[in-house]
Structure formats: C-alpha cells, structure tokens
Amino acid sequence: xxxxxxxxxxxxxxxxxxxxxxxxxxxxxxxxxxxxxxxxxxxxxxxxxxxxxxxxxxxxxxxxxxxxxxxxxxxxxxxxxxxxxxxxxxxxxxxxxxxxxxxxxxxxxxxxxxxxxxxxxxxxxxxxxxxxxxxxxxxxxxxxxxxxxxxxxxxxxxxxxxxxxxxxxxxxxxxxxxxxxxxxxxxxxxxxxxxxxxxxxxxxxxxxxxxxxxxxxxxxxxxxxxxxxxxxxxxxxxxxxxxxxxxxxxxxxxxxxxxxxxxxxxxxxxxxxxxxxxxxxxxxxxxxxxxxxxxxxxxxxxxxxxxxxxxxxxxxxxxxxxxxxxxxxxxxxxxxxxxxxxxxxxxxxxxxxxxxxxxxxxxxxxxxxxxxxxxxxxxxxxxxxxxxxxxxxxxxxxxxxxxxxxxxxxxxxxxxxxxxxxxxxxxxxxxxxxxxxxxxxxxxxxxxxxxxxxxxxxxxxxxxxxxxxxxxxxxxxxxxxxxxxx
Amino acid sequence: xxxxxxxxxxxxxxxxxxxxxxxxxxxxxxxxxxxxxxxxxxxxxxxxxxxxxxxxxxxxxxxxxxxxxxxxxxxxxxxxxxxxxxxxxxxxxxxxxxxxxxxxxxxxxxxxxxxxxxxxxxxxxxxxxxxxxxxxxxxxxxxxxxxxxxxxxxxxxxxxxxxxxxxxxxxxxxxxxxxxxxxxxxxxxxxxxxxxxxxxxxxxxxxxxxxxxxxxxxxxxxxxxxxxxxxxxxxxxxxxxxxxxxxxxxxxxxxxxxxxxxxxxxxxxxxxxxxxxxxxxxxxxxxxxxxxxxxxxxxxxxxxxxxxxxxxxxxxxxxxxxxxxxxxxxxxxxxxxxxxxxxxxxxxxxxxxxxxxxxxxxxxxxxxxxxxxxxxxxxxxxxxxxxxxxxxxxxxxxxxxxxxxxxxxxxxxxxxxxxxxxxxxxxxxxxxxxxxxxxxxxxxxxxxxxxxxxxxxxxxxxxxxxxxxxxxxxxxxxxxxxxxxx
Numbered sequence: 016x017x018x019x020x021x022x023x024x025x026x027x028x029x030x031x032x033x034x035x036x037x038x039x040x041x042x043x044x045x046x047x048x049x050x051x052x053x054x055x056x057x058x059x060x061x062x063x064x065x066x067x068x069x070x071x072x073x074x075x076x077x078x079x080x081x082x083x084x085x086x087x088x089x090x091x092x093x094x095x096x097x098x099x100x101x102x103x104x105x106x107x108x109x110x111x112x113x114x115x116x117x118x119x120x121x122x123x124x125x126x127x128x129x130x131x132x133x134x135x136x137x138x139x140x141x142x143x144x145x146x147x148x149x150x151x152x153x154x155x156x157x158x159x160x161x162x163x164x165x166x167x168x169x170x171x172x173x174x175x176x177x178x179x180x181x182x183x184x185x186x187x188x189x190x191x192x193x194x195x196x197x198x199x200x201x202x203x204x205x206x207x208x209x210x211x212x213x214x215x216x217x218x219x220x221x222x223x224x225x226x227x228x229x230x231x232x233x234x235x236x237x238x239x240x241x242x243x244x245x246x247x248x249x250x251x252x253x254x255x256x257x258x259x260x261x262x263x264x265x266x267x268x269x270x271x272x273x274x275x276x277x278x279x280x281x282x283x284x285x286x287x288x289x290x291x292x293x294x295x296x297x298x299x300x301x302x303x304x305x306x307x308x309x310x311x312x313x314x315x316x317x318x319x320x321x322x323x324x325x326x327x328x329x330x331x332x333x334x335x336x337x338x339x340x341x342x343x344x345x346x347x348x349x350x351x352x353x354x355x356x357x358x359x360x361x362x363x364x365x366x367x368x369x370x371x372x373x374x375x376x377x378x379x380x381x382x383x384x385x386x387x388x389x390x391x392x393x394x395x396x397x398x399x400x401x402x403x404x405x406x407x408x409x410x411x412x413x414x415x416x417x418x419x420x421x422x423x424x425x426x427x428x429x430x431x432x433x434x435x436x437x438x439x440x441x442x443x444x445x446x447x448x449x450x451x452x453x454x455x456x457x458x459x460x461x462x463x464x465x466x467x468x469x470x471x472x473x474x475x476x477x478x479x480x481x482x483x484x485x486x487x488x489x490x491x492x493x494x495x496x497x498x499x500x501x
Numbered sequence: 502x503x504x505x506x507x508x509x510x511x512x513x514x515x516x517x518x519x520x521x522x523x524x525x526x527x528x529x530x531x532x533x534x535x536x537x538x539x540x541x542x543x544x545x546x547x548x549x550x551x552x553x554x555x556x557x558x559x560x561x562x563x564x565x566x567x568x569x570x571x572x573x574x575x576x577x578x579x580x581x582x583x584x585x586x587x588x589x590x591x592x593x594x595x596x597x598x599x600x601x602x603x604x605x606x607x608x609x610x611x612x613x614x615x616x617x618x619x620x621x622x623x624x625x626x627x628x629x630x631x632x633x634x635x636x637x638x639x640x641x642x643x644x645x646x647x648x649x650x651x652x653x654x655x656x657x658x659x660x661x662x663x664x665x666x667x668x669x670x671x672x673x674x675x676x677x678x679x680x681x682x683x684x685x686x687x688x689x690x691x692x693x694x695x696x697x698x699x700x701x702x703x704x705x706x707x708x709x710x711x712x713x714x715x716x717x718x719x720x721x722x723x724x725x726x727x728x729x730x731x732x733x734x735x736x737x738x739x740x741x742x743x744x745x746x747x748x749x750x751x752x753x754x755x756x757x758x759x760x761x762x763x764x765x766x767x768x769x770x771x772x773x774x775x776x777x778x779x780x781x782x783x784x785x786x787x788x789x790x791x792x793x794x795x796x797x798x799x800x801x802x803x804x805x806x807x808x809x810x811x812x813x814x815x816x817x818x819x820x821x822x823x824x825x826x827x828x829x830x831x832x833x834x835x836x837x838x839x840x841x842x843x844x845x846x847x848x849x850x851x852x853x854x855x856x857x858x859x860x861x862x863x864x865x866x867x868x869x870x871x872x873x874x875x876x877x878x879x880x881x882x883x884x885x886x887x888x889x890x891x892x893x894x895x896x897x898x899x900x901x902x903x904x905x906x907x908x909x910x911x912x913x914x915x916x917x918x919x920x921x922x923x924x925x926x927x928x929x930x931x932x933x934x935x936x937x938x939x940x941x942x943x944x945x946x947x948x949x950x951x952x953x954x955x956x957x958x959x960x961x962x963x964x965x966x967x968x969x970x971x972x973x974x975x976x977x978x979x980x981x982x983x984x985x986x987x
Binding site: 176184197200201203208217219221225264307309366370441464467469480 | 610611612613634656658662666667668669670683685686687689690692693694695696697698699700702703705706707711723726746749750752792793795796799800852854855856884885919920921922923924925927928932936939940941943944945947948950951952953954955966
C-alpha cells in the first residue's frame with residue numbers, strides 16, 4: 016500500500032516509511048541521498064537505497080526485521096564522522112540513521128552512570144552534568160558532533176584515553192537490536208566481572224557488523240579536583256619522543272600526552288586556532304595532569320625535570336582555563352587544519368609500543384622522502400597512537416594512490432615493531448587489507464565465524480572490517496568461503 | 502603401542518602418555534585421581550579419566566588434538582582453587598593440568614608487561630618484580646597459590662580491584678589452544694583499541710569453555726609511592742555500609758574498601774591471624790588508599806570525616822608495613838577462618854549496586870533467620886561484591902540442602918536490586934541455574950552459539966557455565982537444543 020507523499024515505485028520505500036511514521040522520516044531521492052554517500056572517510060562513495068530515521072528502539076527493530084525479511088542490505092549511521100568508512104553503504108544499503116534518538120534518558124550520580132540514546136552527541140553528556148561536577152571521559156577530537164552510538168561502534172579513543180581508557184572501558188550496558196530484529200540487553204549494570212561471556216566487550220568496537228546499539232549505559236566520572244596543562248618544545252623529534260617514554264617510565268600517568276611535529280605545527284598555526292607555537296621548533300608536547308589538587312605541582316615538576324634531561328628548549332604553563340581551552344582547540348582541530356597547508360590530506364591511525372616511538376617516526380620520515388609527499392604527525396604520544404597525516408593534491412594524477420600507499424606503509428611500519436593498524440579510527444573499508452599485517456587467516460576466520468553467529472546473512476554492514484574476497488591471495492579454502500560469504 | 506611403566510589396558514592412557522613424555526607425566530590410578538575429583542567447590546565430586554601434565558604449548562595442543570580425535574571429554578586445570586566447580590570433571594574428563602607450565606617467560610619494564618605460563622602462581626609475579634618497584638594488581642585472596650591461567654579463566658577479582666580493575670583489565674595478550682588443537686594468539690601487544698572483535702575479552706572469564714590458555718601477557722604496574730591503611734569500626738552495619746557509599750560518592754577511590762560483619766569478625770579472630778578487633782562491634786571496614794605520597798594524608802582525612810559523619814566508633818591506622826600485612830592476612834584468610842566457628846560453610850558471591858548495600862544486607866539477615874543458619878559477610882564493599890558465608894553442619898541431615906538454598910536466595914536478593922550472581926568466583930557448576938536470574942533465554946542462546954564457534958563438539962569442559970538441560974523448564978525449542986548439545 017502506497018504511503019502518502021512518497022513518490023517512488025520502489026515498494027520497499029513505502030514499506031519502510033510505514034514503519035517510521037511516514038514520508039517525513041525517510042529519504043529516498045538521489046539529491047537527498049548524496050549527503051549519505053560517505054562518512055569522514057571520503058575516498059569511497061556509494062549511494063544508499065534510502066535513509067530511515069526511526070525515533071525509538073521499536074522502530075529500529077521493525078526496520079531491521081523488514082530488511083531481514085526482504086533481504087535488503089542495511090547499516091546504522093550516527094553523525095557520520097567516522098574516519099575509516101564504517102558507515103559507507105557499499106551495497107546500496109538502507110541506512111538506519113540514529114540521529115532522532117538523541118535523548119539523555121537518565122543520570123544516576125550515586126552509582127556514577129548515565130543512560131543515553133545512540134544519537135546523543137558525546138560532548139553534550141559532559142555539558143549536561145558538568146554543573147554537578149561530573150563528566151564523561153572518552154573525548155575523540157570530533158566530540159562536539161560525534162554521537163555516543165558511533166563511539167561504541169568504533170570503540171572511540173581520544174586525547175585523555177591515556178589515563179582514562181577508551182570507550183569500551185566506560186560502557187556499562189547496551190541495548191542492541193540484532194540483525195534479525197530481536198532486542199537484547201548486554202552488560203549487567205556495569206558489574207566488572209559479570210557471569211557469562213563478555214558480549215558487551217565483543218559488541219563494543221565491532222564497527223556496526225554485529226548489531227545496532229539503541230541504548231547505552233555509560234560510566235561518568237567526578238571532575239578531577241585540579242588540572243595543569245603545559246606545552247614543552249623540543250629542537251628535535253627524538254628528544255621529544257624520548258621524553259614521552261621517560262615520563263611514562265617514571266611512573267607518571269598524565270591525563271593526556273600529545274605530540275605534534277614541525278609540519279603539523281605549521282598547519283595548526285595557519286588554521287583557526289593558532290596559539291603562537293615557535294615557528295622553528297621540531298616538536299611540541301601538550302601535557303596535562305589531573306587529580307587531587309595537593310599533588311599536582313609535584314607531578315608537573317617531575318615531568319619538567321624529565322623534559323629538561325631531554326634538552327627541552329622552552330616550557331609554557333597554561334595561565335588559566337581559557338588558555339588551556341585554546342591549546343586544546345589548537346590540537347583537536349589539527350586534522351582539519353592540514354587543509355590550510357595542503358589541498359588534500361589522508362589521516363592514518365597506527366599504534367606502536369611507546370618505546371619504539373623514535374625509530375618509527377624516523378621510518379615515517381623516510382616514507383615521506385620515498386614518496387615525495389609531506390607527512391605531518393599529530394598524535395597521542397602517551398599511548399603510542401600515531402596519526403600520520405599524508406599531505407597531497409588529488410588534482411595531480413597519481414597523488415591519491417601514492418598517498419594511500421604512503422599511509423599503508425606507515426601502518427606496516429607500526430605492525431613491524433609489534434604495533435597495530437588502528438588505535439581508534441577503526442578498520443572499516445579503509446584498512447581491510449591491512450588486517451593481514453596483524454592477523455593470521457585462522458584469526459580472521461575465528462572473527463568472521465563470530466559475525467556469522469550474530470549476522471548470519473551478513474545483510475548488516477557487509478564488506479567492512481575484514482579483507483575482501485577478491486584480493487585475499489593465497490588463502491585456505493575455508494578462509495575463502497568465509498570471506499566470500501561477506 | 503604400550504608405554505613403558507603404564508599399567509592399564511585403557512589404550513588412551515598409553516596414547517596420551519606418549520604425547521607428554523611417558524608415565525611420569527600422567528596419572529590414571531584411582532588413588533591418584535581422587536585428588537582431582539573437585540576444586541575449591543567441594544559439593545560435586547567426580548573422578549577424571551586421567552590427568553596429564555604437558556610441559557609446553559605443543560604438548561597441550563597434542564593432548565587436545567588427541568582428545569578431539571578420539572572424542573574424549575577434556576578440561577584444563579590450574580591450581581584447583583576455583584570456588585564454583587569450573588575444574589570438576591563432570592564427564593570423566595581427561596584433565597590437562599598446567600602446573601608444569603610455571604615459568605615467568607619475560608619481564609619488559611619499559612612497556613610495563615610480563616609474559617607468564619598459565620601455571621605461574623599469581624603472587625610470584627609480584628614477588629619477582631617487587632625489587633624493581635613493580636607489581637601485578639589483581640590479588641584474589643588465594644593469590645599465594647592460585648595460578649594466572651586460572652585467574653584468566655575465571656576473570657578473577659581481589660581486594661584491590663576496586664581501584665585497579667579485575668583480571669580482564671590487566672591481560673594484554675593470550676596464546677590459546679583451541680578445542681581442535683589449533684594454536685592462536687589473541688590481543689595485539691596490549692593495544693587498548695586494537696582492530697577486529699575483542700576475542701581477548703571474550704576468552705577472559707570464559708571459564709575454560711572456549712580454549713586452553715598457554716601463555717599470558719599481563720600488564721604490570723609501578724608500585725604506588727605511598728599507602729595508608731585504616732580500620733574503621735561501626736556499631737551497626739547500616740552505618741558502615743552508608744559510609745562505604747559516601748566515600749565513593751565523595752569522589753575518593755580507595756585502593757581497597759573491605760567490610761566484615763560481626764559473625765565474620767568472630768571467625769577471623771578465632772582463626773590463624775587475629776588482630777584484636779573489638780568483640781562487640783557490628784562491622785569493620787578495612788580501607789586502603791595509595792598513590793603519590795603528597796596527597797595521601799588528605800585522602801585519609803576525607804575518608805575519616807565521612808566515617809565520623811556515619812557514627813564510626815573507633816579508627817585505627819596501620820603503624821607499619823608489618824601491621825598492614827597482618828590486617829590483610831586476617832582479611833584474606835577470612836573464608837577459611839569460618840572453619841574455626843562452624844563445621845562447614847558455603848561461600849556465595851553476588852554483586853549489587855553500591856547504593857543498595859544496606860537493604861541487601863538486611864535481606865541476607867532475613868534469609869539467615871528464615872533458614873536458621875548463621876550467615877557471615879566478608880566482602881569487597883567498595884565495588885558491591887558480597888560474599889555471604891552460610892555456616893552449616895553437613896552432619897545434620899538436610900542442612901547442606903538448606904545452606905545451598907540460603908546461598909541461592911542471597912543471589913536472588915542481589916539480582917532483585919539490579920545486581921548479579923557472581924562477582925569473581927564464576928558460575929561453573931554451582932550457579933548454572935542462577936544464570937536464569939540475570940539472563941533471558943535469548944541471551945543464553947547467544948552465548949552457547951558463541952561457544953559452538955570455538956568448541957563445536959563441546960568436548961571441552963561441558964556442562965559448565967550455562968543451565969543444565971534436565972532442569973530448564975519451559976524453554977523455546979532452539980534453547981532446548983542448544984542446551985541439550987552441552
């Protein structure tokens with residue numbers, strides 16, 4: 016039966032519209048769909064079949080059941096800020112957008128938890144509880160617009176994850192719509208060692224391939240009594256990265272320990288939030304400590320002693336909250352700032368053991384020389400999470416391919432020293448092949464087998480996270496079958 | 502072919518003996534097997550078919566492959582200190598004992614990690630690195646004899662897990678022999694947000710039903726600069742538990758926050774490590790804070806202010822490390838100490854939201870009155886992990902059954918307030934039926950489906966963790982099938 020106002024012969028658009036309350040909660044015209052052809056990873060673009068906007072769990076479950084019944088590929092989307100293509104509709108999927116489910120359901124200060132809908136914006140949670148002295152710890156740089164549902168899917172990190180852990184360490188419970196439309200609850204009220212298998216941990220970071228999260232219970236933390244923030248400038252990158260390693264070795268756990276190199280500094284100083292970093296400096300560390308007020312100054316002194324031993328040129332302490340906020344804006348808008356010095360850039364995301372920082376940064380410089388592309392480094396140094404930013408110009412034939420190669424070579428360098436290929440941005444489409452840098456065939460099969468348990472038809476977000484069948488080279492028979500089932 | 506020195510016609514004993522280097526690494530005589538008929542949960546006793554003692558991963562894999570090929574049920578065993586029956590051979594299993602694999606393989610202070618074999622005793626790790634200023638955080642009360650492999654299987658907790666997290670928060674990587682004998686590696690060098698599904702988290706706490714852990718990479722921590730330990734005595738349990746809730750609400754996270762009630766105090770004072778607790782007191786809190794030296798005294802002052810507001814009768818501070826160690830011995834041997842005041846006791850292990858502590862303790866007292874059995878409470882109050890100890894006399898007909906009922910009623914009380922049925926001891930055999938207090942059928946099926954991925958024949962440790970088929974009442978068809986496959 017046709018739905019009022021829907022102007023297409025595609026019966027499934029009518030069928031889906033009915034489930035979400037009519038034509039106002041569905042997009043299906045090509046000109047509307049273009050906005051959904053990619054996420055923050057813009058290299059692959061594909062139009063979805065439609066975008067539906069359910070307003071609650073029941074409507075999500077109905078849409079999922081409809082897709083499952085009619086064999087329509089589908090996937091969930093939050094704010095679309097993901098950097099690895101997790102929300103890109105590779106197979107003309109029906110996109111289930113969760114932006115209308117954006118309520119803060121409850122806050123329980125006594126037990127330190129809040130319940131949110133998946134479309135609730137990350138930073139809004141902290142803003143909602145700040146006046147009562149609480150905050151939500153995971154702080155990806157996109158926190159002003161990314162949603163907590165997307166954070167769960169990608170197991171998002173952030174600058175303060177060094178001390179406080181990534182998203183999975185703050186998720187106490189999930190309501191999930193499974194790919195057959197069934198609704199289940201995971202996690203038992205945040206109990207750290209609940210009985211049964213850890214399905215909560217399994218779902219978190221599964222990049223939208225196991226289910227659609229419709230309600231999230233998160234841990235909230237009491238604001239630290241005090242914070243101190245300093246900038247430390249170094250004349251060479253090796254001294255800076257040795258200082259990082261030394262700070263951690265000294266037993267200090269800063270709340271954040273960020274690093275930018277010369278090219279990155281050039282970018283952030285040319286963009287919206289310059290802070291007056293010296294122009295001729297090789298590296299800057301942004302260091303923040305927090306905790307009870309009485310010990311803070313001693314920690315800063317200890318850190319500065321380490322920096323001095325590593326030939327720090329200059330140190331600045333934030334004079335007030337305003338200056339601190341500006342330093343963080345300078346850092347957190349760093350990726351976008353590359354636009355000020357390069358027509359295009361590609362962000363990579365690798366992880367290494369902290370102690371290998373100097374040699375891997377050298378290798379990245381080598382890759383830059385080999386490819387002739389500048390590579391800026393802005394990264395979470397404290398936990399060894401690198402973000403090489405490959406600068407290129409897509410208008411020059413061949414540069415895009417060269418940039419992708421350079422990015423992949425950086426990931427290989429991370430894997431070579433016992434690191435891995437993503438620290439917080441996920442695998443998505445972008446790093447499917449690089450999964451082979453860190454997983455054996457058997458280990459990938461174990462994972463696709465688990466996907467099979469939740470997502471047997473693989474209608475939900477197919478073609479993400481695992482290597483693609485056409486490019487998997489010499490693999491075992493069962494591996495091929497598992498991959499071909501994607 | 503017969504193996505030299507093996508005196509049985511059971512060909513599988515010969516077959517297995519060959520794989521582990523002959524008759525010295527296998528037990529098969531009934532009088533030897535009796536020591537393996539149960540673990541720390543002594544209510545169910547069953548003899549294994551044999552116990553093999555492989556010395557390395559390859560031998561474990563060979564034994565597993567042998568069992569898989571010949572359709573022999575098998576399970577892994579560490580020190581056998583588990584409290585829920587996880588290592589009990591319900592089906593005449595071949596026990597693969599990991600006690601010979603007890604090496605500390607490596608320590609990497611710079612990257613804060615150590616690699617151990619599964620049979621390595623928990624406390625030995627801290628003892629091995631203490632002189633260099635490091636320790637391993639998870640500290641179950643049995644840490645002087647339990648093994649880290651068993652800790653991984655049960656996701657063991659401990660007194661200091663309030664601040665430092667349970668075992669899963671300290672496991673960076675695992676080598677696992679899967680139930681078909683294949684060897685895989687899980688975890689990527691301890692990277693918090695590694696790509697792919699979180700199989701490391703899934704394996705940890707899976708109670709020996711998904712694979713056998715043969716190598717473990719753990720996080721090690723730098724010793725805190727300072728520690729302070731106090732005892733706070735209360736004239737009633739409600740004041741004591743309100744103080745617990747208030748301490749956490751005040752934003753303080755003690756390293757440990759333990760509670761014992763009057764009956765428990767009677768027990769520990771009658772046993773091996775009395776410390777002179779007042780005889781007429783209703784509850785004692787053992788509170789420890791740690792961290793940088795400069796803030797410690799302020800934290801203790803804050804805690805004591807909270808206790809004062811809740812009518813604390815008396816406070817004692819540990820004068821030195823010796824006194825502190827004695828207080829901890831008094832607490833950590835608390836379960837066994839019940840033997841001093843009761844012929845038998847049954848330990849339970851439930852979890853509740855901290856704020857519900859007073860009402861649940863009241864309900865436990867009610868259960869004690871209803872059953873006529875004394876119940877002592879020794880527990881990790883800070884994280885709401887209760888350990889009701891039901892005191893009984895097995896020689897009196899009917900008392901064992903009554904004690905089991907009382908224990909189950911305590912767990913129901915925990916589940917009723919949004920808690921759960923185990924905080925650190927696991928489900929094993931003991932709490933299979935109580936899984937229904939916290940999981941819907943669908944949620945149990947999702948888990949048995951995952952077991953099926955790893956352990957398709959269910960030869961490995963069958964009959965543990967999930968409800969038993971004969972007693973599952975009115976369940977769905979597929980649920981029955983899933984359970985009957987156990």
